[in-house]
Amino acid sequence: MNASGLSPDQVTLQARARELAAGPVAKRAAEVDRSEQYPWDNVDLLKDARLLGMTIPTQYGGQGKGWLDAVLAIEALSAACAVTGRIAVETNMGAISAVMAYGSEEQKKMAADMVLSGDKPAICITEPDAGSDAGGMTTRADKKGNRYVINGRKHWITGGGVSRLHLIFAKVYDEEGTFEGIGGFLAIRDETKGLKIAKREPTMGLRGIPEAVIDFEDMDVPPSSLLIPPRGLKKGFADLMTAYNSQRVGAATVALGIAEGAYQLALDWSEKRHQFGRPINEFQGLQWKLADMSIKLSAAQALVYNAARSGEGGFPDMLLAAQAKVFTSESAIQVVNEALQFFGARGYSRELPLERMARDVRMFTIGGGTAEVLRNVVAGALLKKKLPQTRDGWAKD
Ligand SMILES: Cc1cc2nc3c(=O)[nH]c(=O)nc-3n(C[C@H](O)[C@H](O)[C@H](O)COP(=O)(O)OP(=O)(O)OC[C@H]3O[C@@H](n4cnc5c(N)ncnc54)[C@H](O)[C@@H]3O)c2cc1C
Numbered sequence: 001m002n003a004s005g006l007s008p009d010q011v012t013l014q015a016r017a018r019e020l021a022a023g024p025v026a027k028r029a030a031e032v033d034r035s036e037q038y039p040w041d042n043v044d045l046l047k048d049a050r051l052l053g054m055t056i057p058t059q060y061g062g063q064g065k066g067w068l069d070a071v072l073a074i075e076a077l078s079a080a081c082a083v084t085g086r087i088a089v090e091t092n093m094g095a096i097s098a099v100m101a102y103g104s105e106e107q108k109k110m111a112a113d114m115v116l117s118g119d120k121p122a123i124c125i126t127e128p129d130a131g132s133d134a135g136g137m138t139t140r141a142d143k144k145g146n147r148y149v150i151n152g153r154k155h156w157i158t159g160g161g162v163s164r165l166h167l168i169f170a171k172v173y174d175e176e177g178t179f180e181g182i183g184g185f186l187a188i189r190d191e192t193k194g195l196k197i198a199k200r201e202p203t204m205g206l207r208g209i210p211e212a213v214i215d216f217e218d219m220d221v222p223p224s225s226l227l228i229p230p231r232g233l234k235k236g237f238a239d240l241m242t243a244y245n246s247q248r249v250g251a252a253t254v255a256l257g258i259a260e261g262a263y264q265l266a267l268d269w270s271e272k273r274h275q276f277g278r279p280i281n282e283f284q285g286l287q288w289k290l291a292d293m294s295i296k297l298s299a300a301q302a303l304v305y306n307a308a309r310s311g312e313g314g315f316p317d318m319l320l321a322a323q324a325k326v327f328t329s330e331s332a333i334q335v336v337n338e339a340l341q342f343f344g345a346r347g348y349s350r351e352l353p354l355e356r357m358a359r360d361v362r363m364f365t366i367g368g369g370t371a372e373v374l375r376n377v378v379a380g381a382l383l384k385k386k387l388p389q390t391r392d393g394w395a396k397d
Pocket of ligand 1: 131
C-alpha cells in the first residue's frame with residue numbers, strides 16, 4: 001500500500017517493523033498458531049526493536065510517539081503474524097494509554113515499567129451476561145473501610161494468564177451500598193489475592209494469545225488502585241470509552257495488516273501459478289478481484305491513518321475510530337477470503353498461511369465493539385444524540 005504523508009522518521013520506523021515482520025516474526029507465525037503458545041520471544045524482538053511502549057511519554061521511559069507511529073508498526077507486524085500485531089496494539093494502545101492519560105504518577109510509573117519490560121496489559125470489561133451492553137456489568141467493587149473488595153466474573157479477556165497488569169471495570173458502591181458508577185481498578189496478577197484465571201477459551205484464530213475467563217473473588221485492593229474513579233471530573237466509564245478509541249484503531253490496524261499480507265501473497269501467486277498455459281493473473285476475473293481488493297485496502301488504510309492522526313495529543317476521534325474499525329474489519333475479511341480463493345486447494349491447506357489468516361481476521365468485527373454496535377456509535381455521532389438500545393429508552397444514566 002502507498003502510505004502518503006509520512007515523515008522520514010515514520011518511514012524509518014515502518015521499514016524497521018517491516019524487516020522484523022518479514023524475518024523472524026513471519027518465520028514463527030505458523031508455529032505460534034499451532035502451539036497456541038504466547039510468543040515471548042517475539043515480545044523480546046519487539047522490545048529490542050523499540051516497538052513496545054512507543055506511545056509512553058519520554059518521562060516514563062517511552063518514546064512519546066503518536067498513534068500513527070504505533071499504527072505503522074502494528075500494520076507491518078500483522079501482515080506476518082496477527083498475534084504479534086496484537087501484542088504491539090496492547091503495549092501501545094488501550095489499557096496502557098488509559099493509565100498514561102488518567103493515572104497518578106505512581107500508576108504511570110508502574111504501568112510504564114511493566115510494559116517496557118514486556119508486559120501486555122489486560123483490559124477486563126466483558127462479562128458472560130454483559131457484552132455489547134457493557135454498562136450492564138455485575139462485577140462490583142464495595143468500599144469497605146480503606147479498601148475496595150471486588151467480586152465478579154469477566155470473560156474473553158485477552159492475555160488472561162500471560163498478562164500481569166489488569167485494568168478491571170466494576171460497578172462501585174460506597175460503604176452504605178449506594179451505587180457510584182463504573183470505575184476502573186489496576187491489579188497485578190500473582191500479586192493480588194482473589195484474581196483467578198478460571199479457563200482459557202478455545203479460539204478459532206489468534207491462538208497465540210490466550211482469551212480467558214477471570215474470576216475476582218473477594219479481591220481486596222486499596223483506593224490507590226482506582227485508575228478511573230466512577231464520579232467527579234473523570235467521568236469513569238466515559239473516560240474509558242474515550243481511551244478505548246485508540247484500541248479500536250489498533251484493532252482495525254491488525255485487520256488491515258492481515259489483509260495486506262494476504263493480498264500480497266495472492267498477487268505474487270497470481271503471477272507464479274499457470275493454468276491454461278498462462279499466469280492466472282491474465283484472467284480478467286482475477287484481475288478484477290485484485291482491483292477490488294486493492295481498492296478496499298487503500299480505503300481502509302486511509303480511514304485507519306486518518307483516525308490515528310485525529311488523536312494526536314489526545315485520543316482518536318470516536319466517530320473516525322468507529323468508522324475505521326467497521327469498514328476495515330469487514331473489508332479485511334472479504335480481502336482475505338478472496339486471497340485464499342486465488343490459491344485454489346492450496347489456500348485450504350494448513351501448510352500455507354491463508355487459512356490461518358482467514359481464522360485470525362474473522363475476529364475483528366467482534367472484539368473491541370462489534371460492527372453492529374459500532375454502527376450505532378457512528379449513527380449516534382452523526383445524529384448528535386445518544387441512541388438508547390433498551391426498551392425503556394435507557395432512562396437511567
Ligand atoms: C478474540 C476476542 C478478544 C476479546 N478481548 C476482550 C478483552 O480483552 N477485554 C474485554 O473486556 N472483552 C474482550 N472481548 C469481548 C468483546 O468485546 C465482546 O465479545 C463484544 O463486545 C461483544 O459482546 P458479546 O460477545 O457478549 O456479544 P453480544 O453483546 O451478546 O452480541 C451478540 C450479537 O448481537 C449484536 N448486538 C448486541 N447489541 C446490539 C445492538 N444494540 N444493536 C445491534 N446489534 C447488537 C452484536 O453485534 C452481536 O452480533 C474479546 C472478544 C474476542 C472475540
